[in-house]
Amino acid sequence: MNAPNDVPRHERAAPAPSAVTVRGLTKAYGRGATEVVAVRDVDLTIVSGEVVLVMGPSGSGKTTLLLMLGALLRPTSGSIVVTGRDGTRVDVAAEPEKALPALRTRSFGFIFQDYALLDALTAAENIAVAANLAGTKGAAARQRALTLLERVGLAHRAAARPTELSGGEQQRVAVARALANDPPVLLADEPTANLDASRGRDLARLLRRLADEDERCIVIVSHDDRLREVADRVLWLEDGRFKTVTDLFIDPVCQMPVAATGPAFEWAGRSLRFCSAGCRSEFINDPGRFRITTGGQPGAEITGGAGL
Numbered sequence: 001m002n003a004p005n006d007v008p009r010h011e012r013a014a015p016a017p018s019a020v021t022v023r024g025l026t027k028a029y030g031r032g033a034t035e036v037v038a039v040r041d042v043d044l045t046i047v048s049g050e051v052v053l054v055m056g057p058s059g060s061g062k063t064t065l066l067l068m069l070g071a072l073l074r075p076t077s078g079s080i081v082v083t084g085r086d087g088t089r090v091d092v093a094a095e096p097e098k099a100l101p102a103l104r105t106r107s108f109g110f111i112f113q114d115y116a117l118l119d120a121l122t123a124a125e126n127i128a129v130a131a132n133l134a135g136t137k138g139a140a141a142r143q144r145a146l147t148l149l150e151r152v153g154l155a156h157r158a159a160a161r162p163t164e165l166s167g168g169e170q171q172r173v174a175v176a177r178a179l180a181n182d183p184p185v186l187l188a189d190e191p192t193a194n195l196d197a198s199r200g201r202d203l204a205r206l207l208r209r210l211a212d213e214d215e216r217c218i219v220i221v222s223h224d225d226r227l228r229e230v231a232d233r234v235l236w237l238e239d240g241r242f243k244t245v246t247d248l249f250i251d252p253v254c255q256m257p258v259a260a261t262g263p264a265f266e267w268a269g270r271s272l273r274f275c276s277a278g279c280r281s282e283f284i285n286d287p288g289r290f291r292i293t294t295g296g297q298p299g300a301e302i303t304g305g306a307g308l
């Protein structure tokens with residue numbers, strides 16, 4: 001198993017109850033000649049109150065990992081033990097198929113890139129529906145929706161439909177919906193991908209606050225470098241494994257974080273790295289078009305592997 005140096009910050013300072021413990025997690029799509037191993041023998045421990053950001057190149061297995069963590073995709077092998085707020089522990093990977101919907105409702109809140117709100121319902125109704133599914137009905141569900149909207153700063157937009165809300169507001173409604181079942185674990189797939197810089201930052205800070213105030217465990221998969229500001233740990237996934245990278249570069253063309261192993265180009269005294277040969281060529285053809293935000297960030301070590 002790949003298990004180098006990933007001991008969560010909270011665990012190092014003072015032991016806290018573990019929220020998610022992943023061991024030997026592997027996912028292979030297809031079989032034989034067409035087999036793709038998307039996640040390979042991954043170990044990971046995340047404690048409550050911790051925000052873990054998983055980054056990595058396109059196709060490195062990030063979404064596959066997140067889907068498995070949330071019991072939306074069956075692993076090929078390995079275990080994912082989730083400790084609930086009441087201390088109960090369940091191995092998501094070992095649960096029978098028919099138990100998974102209830103398990104998801106109990107344990108996880110999901111936040112997606114495209115918000116995934118129902119356009120026919122108001123903001124409050126979108127959240128109330130999720131509360132209903134988690135067992136809170138009628139007036140109590142409506143009240144819960146309003147309380148959650150207030151938490152994300154949108155109480156005044158309760159009656160608005162998603163089409164009447166900005167992208168940032170829609171994503172905050174989606175965050176409130178993800179909290180409807182009061183899950184110990186929040187999972188977010190590219191939550192800021194459709195937001196501008198300032199809204200993306202607001203969303204990142206909101207997630208940080210939810211982890212701190214509620215002792216939730218939050219796993220974010222993203223290419224967005226802004227999310228690093230709010231993460232306790234940044235894990236770099238490459239070819240389905242966590243890897244330690246010492247410096248992270250920002251591709252000036254697509255603005256994605258890339259490791260030092262990416263295609264390189266020396267320009268104006270800077271050592272630039274790219275996510276692909278395509279981005280590198282695009283840059284070389286017309287360097288003036290692109291904004292170079294960061295070169296290497298010495299000291300910004302990104303750890304790989306597991307908390308044992």
Ligand SMILES: Nc1ncnc2c1ncn2[C@@H]1O[C@H](COP(=O)(O)OP(=O)(O)OP(=O)(O)O)[C@@H](O)[C@H]1O
Pocket residue numbers: 029030036037038056057058059060061062063064065
């Ligand atoms: N349903 C599937 N069937 C076969 N292969 C798949 C399937 N889903 C993903 N893969 C493959 O598994 C690997 C990991 O994919 P995954 O979507 O998890 O990567 P990712 O890191 O999330 O990528 P991106 O950053 O581009 O979203 C890729 O090689 C992908 O082509």
